[in-house]
Structure formats: C-alpha cells, structure tokens
Amino acid sequence: MIAKYGIIIKKIAIKSDIFVTLMISKKTKYAINALVYLAKQDERQPTRISDVSKAQNIPQKFLEAILLDLKKSGILASKKGKGGGYYLLQSPEEVNLADVMRLFDGPIAFLPCVTYKYYERCEECKDEETCGIRDVFLQVRNKTVELLKDANLAEIMHRESRLKKIL
Amino acid sequence: MIAKYGIIIKKIAIKSDIFVTLMISKKTKYAINALVYLAKQDERQPTRISDVSKAQNIPQKFLEAILLDLKKSGILASKKGKGGGYYLLQSPEEVNLADVMRLFDGPIAFLPCVTYKYYERCEECKDEETCGIRDVFLQVRNKTVELLKDANLAEIMHRESRLKKIL
C-alpha cells in the first residue's frame, strides 16, 4: 500500500477505489442490504430475487448465490414458482450482523489466535497466554462482536427511525 | 465460503488454513511483531534485519520492505554499514497499533462510508445520514480505533508484564 501512495491518491480522487483489507466483502454488504430490505417488506410475502436485485443494485446472479447461502443457514426461506421469492424465516430481532458477517467473511477478529471457531496459533509466539499483542486484539474482538450481536435487523430499522427524527 | 464448507473443515483439521477477510495481513502482523521486538531491545542500538527476521520468524526479504516502510513513515530509523540496523525513532508510547495497521492495511473500518481519510459513498444508499447499517458500523469503527490508539508499544509491554504476574 505504501509503495503505491501516489497512485492511490489519484484513484481516490478520480475513480474512488478503496482498499478492502479490513473491510467486509461485497458479498457480506450485499447480504446485509438484502436482509434489511426483506425485513422492511411487511408481511412475510415472498419477494422476488429480481426485485431485491433492482432495489438494492446487486448483480442478480451474485445475489442468487447469497440468498441461497442465507437460506441454507436458516435465516431465509424461499418459495418457488409463480408468486415465489425469498422471505425472512427468523424474526428481525434474531438476525444480527455478527452472524451474517461470519457466514460470508469468516471469523470476526484481527488475528487467528483470538478467534473462537477458527483458532490458530501464531508460530512465532513463545507464550500465547502472556502475549500483549494478542491481549489487545482479544479486547477489540470482544467489543466488536458485542456491538455486532446487538445490531439485529430490528435494531437497524430502529436506528433509521431515530436518525430520521433527529434530522 | 459457504460453498466450500466441506473443504474448509478439512483444511482446519489437517492444515489449519484460515480465512483472512477481516483479519490483518501478514505484513501488518510482521510489522507489529518487529516493532515490539525492537522496543524490547533496550538502548537505541541498531538491530540487524537478519536478527529480527530470525527472532520473529519473518522472511527476511519481506521484512526488509516492511521496515523500510516503517522508516519512511517516521517510526523507525536505520543505520547502514557494519554495526548498522534498525531502531525506534519514536518513543514506544507514540507508536500505536491503529497507525501501524492503517499504514499497511488501509483504513480501520468495515465500510468505506465510515472511514475518514478514504471515505466513499455506497451507490445504493438513498440517505447516508439516516442509514442504520452505517450507524452500526460507525459505532464499531469508533470503538475499535479508540482501543487500537491506546495500544502503543509501551502499553503492549505493560500488558505482557501484567499477564505474567497473573500466571
């Protein structure tokens, strides 16, 4: 990144490219947008993939795979044939960003040694129990997961209402 | 990720591969390890790249580029020739993980729209000011940056001492 600084500045100014190293993937972003959109469709009427795709500006074929994954994980359900589409299977309160992010981007952690399900030791680490770097990243991970667990679809919609009132 | 679950489970069990989507890059990890190592070398005697490389298990050629970047950013200084090497230019209190991570992995944020220096709007976003998703990720980002700013090299070493006392 450093070696490319000159180019990067240019990119941001002209084409607005952005580094993605620590950011969520487009897949996760699309998934979250689609879920919030489905949560906003009152009733549990199925919504067509093509409708979600148009409304949220997500490439349809890409979205198909994403929704299928969300279905396999039990968050969404679908109905085939005419009048079919996708709908929330879980309640908006049950679906939180931590789970969605983990589904598509893997563990929420800056280091493998502070993950729960994907734990991996650092080779160079002499004593993990007393590693100061790990201690910091463990704290960050715990706080992040806490905040993302609280951020369920209902909460996200509440926040939007609140923000609209302020403005 | 989901489509590969079978393989992934196998990988974790057999070869312990890990997804890296939201994790810091090896470059950043190497940089942090090298910095903590240099901070532990009392006096400001230059330490050879080869010594850091061996002690921290970092490919030497890769480390050379990393240390050079840290030098360009003003964190380290170097001395050439015999008896040369790298040493901290800033005090251990001044060097924090937020700055180091930003240097190599770019902005600390899950979405471009909650970054400061690399801000980018989401195309699909109708009203950013009232976006509930953005509101969540902004909160996460602020907390994360706060914790990482506090995590300077001195603090990391303090934590190690504290952890050693507990054990």
Added chain:
DNA sequence: ATAAAGTCTATAAATTTAATAGACTAATTA
C-alpha cells in the same frame, strides 16, 4: 580495500473476490 548491512527494482506464485453463463428443477395456475 573490503566486508557488512540497508535500499531499490522487478517479477512471480498463490489465493481470493466478484461476477457471469447456462442448464436444470420445482411449483403455480390457467
């Protein structure tokens, strides 16, 4: 002088992300 040690340029292998294409299957309804 010469040996030690950092610097610079270029390139390559491996992995991952993001996206596309097309055939196939299931369900509804006329």
Added chain:
DNA sequence: TAATTAGTCTATTAAATTTATAGACTTTAT
C-alpha cells in the same frame, strides 16, 4: 397437464491482492 415463473446447481473466468523471491546497487565502519 401444459406453460410459465422463479429458485437451484455447476462451472468458469477476470481482476485484484497478498506474499513472497531474486539480484543488483549503495552506503558506512574498520
């Protein structure tokens, strides 16, 4: 039961990024 709608599955590809590796070059201490 045929036609249509809409989700499902498999394969492939393009682009970008990460993680290195190689080798020539420059500077400095003794």
